[in-house]
Structures are given as structure tokens and as C-alpha cells.
Amino acid sequence: IAGITQAPTSQILAAGRRMTLRCTQDMRHNAMYWYRQDLGLGLRLIHYSNTAGTTGKGEVPDGYSVSRANTDDFPLTLASAVPSQTSVYFCASISEETYEQYFGPGTRLTVT
Amino acid sequence: SQQGEEDPQALSIQEGENATMNCSYKTSINNLQWYRQNSGRGLVHLILIRSNEREKHSGRLRVTLDTSKKSSSLLITASRAADTASYFCATDANRGSTLGRLYFGRGTQLTVWP
Numbered sequence: 001i002a003g004i005t006q007a008p009t010s011q012i013l014a015a016g017r018r019m020t021l022r023c024t025q026d027m028r029h030n031a032m033y034w035y036r037q038d039l040g041l042g043l044r045l046i047h048y049s050n051t052a053g054t055t056g057k058g059e060v061p062d063g064y065s066v067s068r069a070n071t072d073d074f075p076l077t078l079a080s081a082v083p084s085q086t087s088v089y090f091c092a093s094i095s096e097e098t099y100e101q102y103f104g105p106g107t108r109l110t111v112t
Numbered sequence: 113s114q115q116g117e118e119d120p121q122a123l124s125i126q127e128g129e130n131a132t133m134n135c136s137y138k139t140s141i142n143n144l145q146w147y148r149q150n151s152g153r154g155l156v157h158l159i160l161i162r163s164n165e166r167e168k169h170s171g172r173l174r175v176t177l178d179t180s181k182k183s184s185s186l187l188i189t190a191s192r193a194a195d196t197a198s199y200f201c202a203t204d205a206n207r208g209s210t211l212g213r214l215y216f217g218r219g220t221q222l223t224v225w226p
Contacts, residue, residue, distance in 0.1 A: 004154075031212055042200065042218040043155075058213075090154055094212040099143060099204065101214060103154035 002026060004104035006091050012110045013081050021076040021107050023091030031094045032074040033058070033101070034066060036087040043090065049074055081111045116144070116184075116201040116217035124223045131188040133220040135201030136181075142204045144177055145214065146186050149198045158186075158199075193226045 007022045025032065030051045035043040045058030049068040063085060065077045078085055091104040119134045135144070143162045147155040161168045161177045161184065168175045174187040188195055198221050202214040 033213075035216075040218060043216040045213065048213065092155075096212075099160060099212055100145070100157040101147075101155075101202075101212065103156070105154045106152075 006104035010108040029093035118217040
């Protein structure tokens with residue numbers, strides 16, 4: 001793999017169900033991010049991780065949790081999905097040399 | 113919020129014309145970045161300009177930054193149909209523990225007609 005991969009590509013989920021969105025990078029970047037993108041609102045930061053073993057809250061963290069057990073993986077979990085979490089979710093990492101963020105292809109989630 | 117705001121929201125031009133998009137922000141920054149997003153895809157980094165820079169070029173892209181006005185512009189010269197995409201500015205005002213945290217605007221949807 002090269003760059004950032006996300007899985008699944010898309011998902012329809014019943015409200016109240018638990019869901020984990022997966023994100024993996026192979027660039028050995030320390031910092032990673034989860035964003036959600038909604039029409040008319042741009043990208044908003046959900047959670048971030050500066051390095052393995054640490055996480056922090058972003059702009060819209062409620063209803064989401066993350067973990068960072070190692071450098072490569074940064075899963076995002078919805079403990080009990082609600083319709084307002086219908087969105088496109090992007091995972092990203094940052095190069096500490098160039099400060100460029102690299103984005104995954106996104107997961108389109110629909111909560112019904 | 114220190115979120116960047118792009119202007120215009122949508123821009124429609126013919127191939128060969130230049131496209132200019134603007135971004136305004138609210139607080140002081142370390143750098144400002146422009147990203148491109150094709151429909152249904154993730155964002156791709158285009159260019160980064162630091163707070164002590166005023167202008168930067170990359171191929172057909174030209175970015176300016178005016179920190180006194182808290183604004184930036186992205187110019188795409190000699191546009192092509194393949195430039196059709198959404199363009200986002202993102203500001204990095206990182207002061208502290210969050211490395212590289214970016215604040216994105218809502219984007220400009222550029223359509224280039226052949």
C-alpha cells in the first residue's frame with residue numbers, strides 16, 4: 001500500500017449500531033487526523049493523534065472515539081450511531097518535514 | 113473560529129482562462145495551505161505558503177498571502193477542464209500540542225468548460 005487507506009469505502013448503518021472506520025498509513029507519519037466533511041460545512045476535525053499512544057479531541061468529537069496503538073493505524077469508532085453522523089469521513093496524516101497533510105480516499109457513512 | 117473562508121463559493125470559466133480564488137481568515141497563522149478535491153475523492157495538497165512569504169509559485173499555480181489583511185489568493189493560469197474540482201484553503205495556527213492542526217474553509221467549486 002502507498003499512502004493512506006480507509007475501509008470501508010461506504011457503509012449504511014442502522015441507528016444505534018456500533019461502527020469502526022479503519023485507517024492505515026505506510027508513511028511512518030507521527031501525527032494523524034480524522035475529519036468529517038458535510039455539504040456546506042467544509043472539513044471539521046473530529047480527533048487527532050500527535051504520536052502513537054496519544055490522542056486528542058478536535059472540533060466535533062462527541063459520539064466518536066479513537067485509539068492509536070501503533071504508528072500505522074488510527075481507527076475511529078462510533079459507539080452508537082445517530083443520523084447526524086451521516087457524512088463522509090477522511091483520515092489524514094502529516095509530514096513533519098513539509099507540513100503537507102495526506103488524505104485517504106474517504107468513507108461515506110449513512111446512518112438510517 | 114479561525115476557519116478560512118473561500119470566495120467565491122463557485123466559479124465557472126472556459127478553458128484557457130485564469131481562475132482566481134480567495135481565502136480570508138481570522139487569526140494569525142504559521143502557514144496557509146491550498147488543497148484540491150476531485151468529486152468523490154480525498155483532498156490533495158497543492159501548495160503551502162508560510163506566514164513570512166508573500167508569493168509562491170508551483171507550475172500553473174500562484175499563491176499570494178497578505179497577513180495584514182489576513183487573506184490569500186490562489187491563481188490557476190491557463191485553466192484546463194481537468195482543473196475542475198473543489199479548492200480549499202486551510203490555515204495552520206498551531207500553537208502548542210497539536211502538530212499541524214488545520215482549519216479548512218468551505219471551499220470553492222471550480223468548473224472549467226472545454
